[in-house]
Amino acid sequence: MRIALIADTFPPLRTSGAVQLRDLSREFARQGHSLCVLLPSPDQREPWKLEEFDGAQVLRLKAPRTKDIAYARRTLAEFAMPFAMLRNLRKSPLAKEQWDGVVWYAPSIFHGPLVNALKKSSRCKGYLIIRDIFPEWAVDMGLMGRGMPYRFFDAVARYQYSVADVVGVQTPGNRRYFASWLERPDRQLEVLQNWLDKPAQSQCSIRVDETALAGRKVFVYAGNMGVAQGMDILLDLAEKMRSRPDVGFLFVGRGSDSARLMATAQLRQLDNVVFFDEINPDEIPSLYAQCDVGIVALDPRHKSHNIPGKFLTYMQSGLPVLANINAGNDLAQLIRDERVGQVCEANQVGELLSLAEKLLDQVKTDSGLSTRCTSLFEREFAVENTVKQIVEALSVNVEAR
Incomplete structure (x- = not known):
């Protein structure tokens, strides 16, 4: 399959999400799929940069900075991010690429507009890997009430869910958050366990x-x-x-x-x-x-x-x-x-x-x-199982909404 994977973290970053997505991209390539990772890149000057990474393509698209900045600026930047990525994707060599499936990783909750555009142009299915039930967890933690900021983020998250054909949650307990989403018969919810690749054997700098x-x-x-x-x-x-x-x-x-x-x-x-x-x-x-x-x-x-x-x-x-x-x-x-x-x-x-x-x-x-x-x-939790599960879900031919 020719798959687009959309995320906002990837090596050289060292976050757990970056490691997960690194391992996922490697395994897609090992299983013979053609994968391109689409990433926002605030530090580059050019609108796009195409790289090779362990058998996969990585297309870095210029977009606003969303990390290590104040919350208000971050919110505005994340809202603008998918539109900037889409604009610069259309300037890249992959502008006319046809995909067999679009996979995206949350967080961030803001990828919906980009995903929707790619799904429509390729008439393919979309698989949302959700690792973070935001803004619900922020309310649980007392970091946010249910006022205007919550309603804004909740609307963004719900739009993201609306463009997904399949949602993969971490555990069975998270199914309850998607009860209303599942009311449409063409939607599928499944447990997609976290994953890791086989570890590299580098000497640790800590003794x-x-x-x-x-x-x-x-x-x-x-x-x-x-x-x-x-x-x-x-x-x-x-x-x-x-x-x-x-x-x-x-x-x-x-x-x-x-x-x-x-x-x-x-x-x-x-x-x-x-x-x-x-x-x-x-x-x-x-x-x-x-x-x-x-x-x-x-x-x-x-x-x-x-x-x-x-x-x-x-x-x-x-x-x-x-x-x-x-x-x-x-x-x-x-x-x-x-x-x-x-x-x-x-x-x-x-x-x-x-x-x-x-x-x-x-x-x-x-x-x-x-x-x-x-x-x-x-x-x-082996990554081989993860890729097989995602590919199986995307392989059922359903006309994209």
């Missing part, structure tokens, strides 16, 4: 044995450190475990809360906690080889269901998880059913401490724990 955590059992958190993660309780846990010289906590990544968390750890003199900036994703397996338990954190105010990309990386590397997540999240039952770690849904440091100590004992005594982790990854 745990050269830090204050040398010789300890290490709990590692690698990924975004922002409001949505609710990570303060992890520092509370570290403080509770300071009396155990055999245990340490390693935090690797960046985000809106990273500087504050680091300053808090220093203020509280947590000598069992070490922070590092984000590393190349290819170094992650080598990092985890030096650790014992992976940490998953989601703010308890979330009401949607989420299986973070870092959970997949832990499973892939055979690391059991200690999770502090919102009550009722499908991830909690998955961890318990598969026996790949311990999970706290109460957001209480006392309970989290008890589960952490229980998991440390389990790491010592349960010889099958690591194997269950890797088996779960291969069965549910």
